[in-house]
Amino acid sequence: xxxxxxxxxxxxxxxxxYLIAALLVIIFCFPVYWLFIISFKTPDEIxxxxxxxxxxSIQFANYAVLFKDGDAAxxxxxxxxxxxxxxxxxxxxxxxxxxxxRFKTGGENLAVWIISQRMMPPVAxxxxxxxxxxxxxxxxxxxxxxxxxxxxxxxxxIWMMRGYIEDIPLExxxxxxxxxxxxxxxxxxxxxxxxxxxxxATAVFTFIFAWNDFLFALVLTRTxxxxxxxxxxxxxxxxxxxxxxxxxxxxxxxxxxxxxxxVMQRFLVRGISMGAVKG
Amino acid sequence: xxxxxxxxxxxxxxxxxxxxxxxLDVQAGEFTVLVGPSGCGKSTLLRCIAGLEETSSGRIxxxxxxxxxxxxxxxxxxxxxxxxxxxxxxxxxxxxxFGLRARKFAETEIEKxxxxxxxxxxxxxxxxxxxxxxxxxxxxRVAIGRAIVRDAILYLFDEPLSNLDAQxxxxxxVEIKRLHQELGRTMIYVTxxxxxxxxxxxxxxxxxxxxxxxxxxxxxxxxxPQTRFVAGFLGSPKMNFLKGTLTRTGVSLxxxxxxxxxxxxxxxxxxxxLLGVRPQHIALAGKTVAKGHERIPVTIELVxxxxxxxxxxxxxxxxxxxxxxGAHEVSRPGEKTFIDLDMTRAIVIDAVTEKVL
Amino acid sequence: xxxxxxxxxxxxxxxxxxxxxxxxxxxxFPLIYSLVVSFxxxxxxxxxxxxxxxxxxxxxxxxxxxxxxxxxxxxxxxIALPVELLLGLAMAYxxxxxxxxxxIFISLLVLxxxxxxxxxxxxxxxxxxxxxxxxxxxxxxxAGERIDALWTIKPNLVYPAIIFxxxxxxxxxxxxxxxxxxxxxxxxxxxxxxxxxxRFLRIFRYIALPAIWPVMAIAILIRGLDLFxxxxxxxxxxxxxxxxxxxxxxxYAYTQGFKQFETSYTAAIAFLVVFILTVICTWAIRRMGLxx
Numbered sequence: 001x002x003x004x005x006x007x008x009x010x011x012x013x014x015x016x017x018y019l020i021a022a023l024l025v026i027i028f029c030f031p032v033y034w035l036f037i038i039s040f041k042t043p044d045e046i047x048x049x050x051x052x053x054x055x056x057s058i059q060f061a062n063y064a065v066l067f068k069d070g071d072a073a074x075x076x077x078x079x080x081x082x083x084x085x086x087x088x089x090x091x092x093x094x095x096x097x098x099x100x101x102r103f104k105t106g107g108e109n110l111a112v113w114i115i116s117q118r119m120m121p122p123v124a125x126x127x128x129x130x131x132x133x134x135x136x137x138x139x140x141x142x143x144x145x146x147x148x149x150x151x152x153x154x155x156x157x158i159w160m161m162r163g164y165i166e167d168i169p170l171e172x173x174x175x176x177x178x179x180x181x182x183x184x185x186x187x188x189x190x191x192x193x194x195x196x197x198x199x200x201a202t203a204v205f206t207f208i209f210a211w212n213d214f215l216f217a218l219v220l221t222r223t224x225x226x227x228x229x230x231x232x233x234x235x236x237x238x239x240x241x242x243x244x245x246x247x248x249x250x251x252x253x254x255x256x257x258x259x260x261x262x263v264m265q266r267f268l269v270r271g272i273s274m275g276a277v278k279g
Numbered sequence: 280x281x282x283x284x285x286x287x288x289x290x291x292x293x294x295x296x297x298x299x300x301x302x303l304d305v306q307a308g309e310f311t312v313l314v315g316p317s318g319c320g321k322s323t324l325l326r327c328i329a330g331l332e333e334t335s336s337g338r339i340x341x342x343x344x345x346x347x348x349x350x351x352x353x354x355x356x357x358x359x360x361x362x363x364x365x366x367x368x369x370x371x372x373x374x375x376x377f378g379l380r381a382r383k384f385a386e387t388e389i390e391k392x393x394x395x396x397x398x399x400x401x402x403x404x405x406x407x408x409x410x411x412x413x414x415x416x417x418x419x420r421v422a423i424g425r426a427i428v429r430d431a432i433l434y435l436f437d438e439p440l441s442n443l444d445a446q447x448x449x450x451x452x453v454e455i456k457r458l459h460q461e462l463g464r465t466m467i468y469v470t471x472x473x474x475x476x477x478x479x480x481x482x483x484x485x486x487x488x489x490x491x492x493x494x495x496x497x498x499x500x501x502x503x504p505q506t507r508f509v510a511g512f513l514g515s516p517k518m519n520f521l522k523g524t525l526t527r528t529g530v531s532l533x534x535x536x537x538x539x540x541x542x543x544x545x546x547x548x549x550x551x552x553l554l555g556v557r558p559q560h561i562a563l564a565g566k567t568v569a570k571g572h573e574r575i576p577v578t579i580e581l582v583x584x585x586x587x588x589x590x591x592x593x594x595x596x597x598x599x600x601x602x603x604x605g606a607h608e609v610s611r612p613g614e615k616t617f618i619d620l621d622m623t624r625a626i627v628i629d630a631v632t633e634k635v636l
Numbered sequence: 637x638x639x640x641x642x643x644x645x646x647x648x649x650x651x652x653x654x655x656x657x658x659x660x661x662x663x664x665f666p667l668i669y670s671l672v673v674s675f676x677x678x679x680x681x682x683x684x685x686x687x688x689x690x691x692x693x694x695x696x697x698x699x700x701x702x703x704x705x706x707x708x709x710x711x712x713x714x715i716a717l718p719v720e721l722l723l724g725l726a727m728a729y730x731x732x733x734x735x736x737x738x739x740i741f742i743s744l745l746v747l748x749x750x751x752x753x754x755x756x757x758x759x760x761x762x763x764x765x766x767x768x769x770x771x772x773x774x775x776x777x778x779a780g781e782r783i784d785a786l787w788t789i790k791p792n793l794v795y796p797a798i799i800f801x802x803x804x805x806x807x808x809x810x811x812x813x814x815x816x817x818x819x820x821x822x823x824x825x826x827x828x829x830x831x832x833x834x835r836f837l838r839i840f841r842y843i844a845l846p847a848i849w850p851v852m853a854i855a856i857l858i859r860g861l862d863l864f865x866x867x868x869x870x871x872x873x874x875x876x877x878x879x880x881x882x883x884x885x886x887x888y889a890y891t892q893g894f895k896q897f898e899t900s901y902t903a904a905i906a907f908l909v910v911f912i913l914t915v916i917c918t919w920a921i922r923r924m925g926l927x928x
Binding site: 024025030031032034047048050092093095096098102114116117129132150158184187211213214229236243254262 | 644647648649652655658659661669670739743745746748750753755756758759761769770773804807808861868872885886890893902903906907909910914917
Binding site: 177193 | 331356357367377382
């Protein structure tokens with residue numbers, strides 16, 4: 001090689017990395033951009049040939065329609081279902097994880113069984129659940145879906161929280177026990193505060209799973225508790241799609257997730273990778 | 280009155296028998312140190328007393344009440360942990376107040392007690408800090424504060440100084456000793472460090488393989504050990520053990536040298552024994568030899584100065600022994616000189632049973 | 637001495653009780669129910685609950701549509717999974733070294749993964765539109781003539797469409813996991829190898845790969861399982877069409893259960909799926925050395 005200073009080559013290398021990184025960002029973000037931009041377009045802009053790459057002005061008519069027709073309420077349904085089921089999954093999952101970690105309840109077998117539940121394909125359980133729900137009248141009810149989402153999130157919550165709880169020094173709990181706390185108080189006053197960041201991260205992803213669900217909602221809802229994912233598919237047509245509604249509805253359903261993830265930046269990696277990587 | 284009474288306590292972990300029938304009676308106000316090498320069961324015993332481990336069999340009474348199967352919080356104990364066990368999300372004040380709040384003390388009372396405890400420990404200026412902002416020594420003080428703020432019958436310390444550096448450890452040892460004198464509470468203290476045990480204890484309980492090897496006052500154990508293990512465990516540098524055989528007047532060492540043992544005529548001649556001599560009981564020989572002392576010619580092998588004293592390794596009776604001499608008494612290895620062995624303070628141990636004769 | 641009952645002895649069971657109850661309700665009940673029903677012959681017309689034993693399972697073997705759906709599923713998995721893995725790995729290496737704005741780049745790249753799969757499918761439906769979608773437009777520019785490809789309708793284009801969408805959505809997932817795993821590789825080892833004169837591929841093969849393998853194996857397993865039960869993206873893009881051209885096992889099971897109301901037969905399919913997944917998982921966990 002030439003006698004060029006080392007840093008020169010490093011500079012070229014870095015520029016190249018930036019170039020590729022920028023290209024990747026464009027490729028991976030363009031679909032998101034397109035989705036958002038369509039939701040702000042006028043019908044003329046949407047059905048223009050060649051396509052309009054950016055709208056002349058940002059207008060919210062497409063959203064206004066969704067709110068006027070009441071379709072936007074499906075986002076509210078998703079919000080209710082996802083947050084309540086996340087709440088219960090976090091409580092039940094965390095205390096169960098605590099029991100598994102601290103008392104080795106049921107040994108390794110129980111832990112493996114619980115985690116193997118995450119492998120369960122939704123399509124294999126949704127049909128029996130549907131029949132069960134018809135029988136007890138839970139179809140198209142908040143209650144039915146909340147129970148389902150809660151249960152379906154549990155293996156994930158237990159798996160994640162197990163990792164976080166294992167990191168808590170045992171002595172902190174013992175100290176609390178000696179200082180006069182009951183087992184419940186120790187769990188409440190020591191374990192939960194110590195696992196705070198883990199609780200946070202796990203809750204975000206539990207929420208996103210429930211929020212993004214489609215199959216369960218498709219099968220188990222009718223009109224009352226339709227979620228936004230199901231609502232989006234209502235606008236699909238054979239040849240004529242309701243472009244503006246699809247885009248606006250999707251954006252409405254996507255913004256809360258983007259927002260949560262932006263707030264939860266630092267928990268992203270560990271949450272997404274299901275605790276496979278200690279972030 | 281005894282504050283802690285343990286009767287025939289056993290603890291099994293599966294096949295492992297960690298504590299094998301320990302009985303103990305601790306008087307009110309006593310500072311008891313459980314000491315022994317790692318794995319001797321001292322921490323397990325302490326955790327059984329605290330109720331953090333269930334006992335396999337036996338009985339534990341605290342303050343005259345049977346607490347064998349009681350929860351830790353129902354035992355009226357306070358405990359200081361090795362890793363301090365401070366709650367990282369609470370500041371110093373809330374850490375100290377934690378136990379009082381758990382026991383539903385009135386906030387004014389808590390305020391008063393936290394102040395008293397923190398003044399006593401000199402951490403009054405740290406109350407609003409969080410544990411991560413404290414040095415190791417400060418954390419240890421907070422951990423102790425959290426224990427002494429309570430009115431417990433029994434105060435338990437689980438190797439509280441082992442995570443501190445040497446300098447700090449000496450300071451904290453003094454602090455704990457002072458606290459005990461001021462508070463006059465019953466304390467049980469676990470350590471593997473024999474210096475801590477010697478300096479702090481009213482009574483040392485020396486454990487080995489889950490059994491009490493010997494208990495008594497520090498000086499009692501130091502001067503009248505009942506077994507080779509006790510003799511070897513306490514004291515620094517360690518006691519020297521010389522192989523030998525009893526003769527009519529004394530002991531014959533492995534290299535054939537005979538040493539006279541004064542006042543031990545009752546011993547059986549011909550028995551294989553170990554002669555135990557503390558490094559402090561070996562000195563450089565003067566012009567005359569006192570009664571009961573032996574004057575022996577030696578060649579110095581190794582010199583380790585410690586500042587105030589010097590530890591000298593020299594060959595004797597077919598092995599190497601360590602003598603602790605004055606700082607400037609010996610200069611270099613290879614020097615030939617005479618040592619003076621204080622045979623009146625030497626101990627004789629049965630080579631087979633390892634019991635002191 | 638009798639062991640008196642410790643006052644907190646049942647605490648650990650109380651903690652587990654709600655979770656176990658829910659998991660039994662949602663996890664075990666459907667399985668047992670499916671098993672029982674799969675031995676009967678219940679459908680829309682016939683609600684007779686007498687046992688026909690292995691009738692449905694025999695039908696499975698004769699059902700060409702089922703095996704085709706299985707083949708479709710495997711086809712998608714076989715293409716998408718390796719691409720996601722390799723692309724994700726390359727991206728992870730690109731961002732492994734520190735660079736300004738690195739965190740912002742990473743956050744932007746991760747967006748596709750957190751979007752709902754149904755929205756992802758809908759988005760690509762917009763992109764793939766033959767007339768108003770930007771993809772055909774870009775292709776037209778490159779080709780120099782107007783291209784009017786019917787991505788979600790033409791039989792030979794639907795698989796590329798589905799696989800593009802799938803790769804777009806899940807490559808960032810692989811990327812993020814592998815980036816985290818690579819960041820945890822002991823730097824002194826790779827530096828030592830560099831000083832010893834080893835080139836990139838050699839370092840990857842003998843130092844990085846063994847270190848990240850446990851994590852990579854789990855990522856492959858998770859993605860593999862997700863791909864095997866792929867439903868949402870296909871539902872949004874093609875609904876299994878044209879005809880049954882892109883029908884995957886999940887789509888087929890859904891159709892049988894909720895469109896044909898073949899209760900017992902659907903139960904048998906569900907059981908078959910669980911069986912296949914269990915076998916794959918067990919094999920994969922053994923093979924990848926994940927069992928601890």
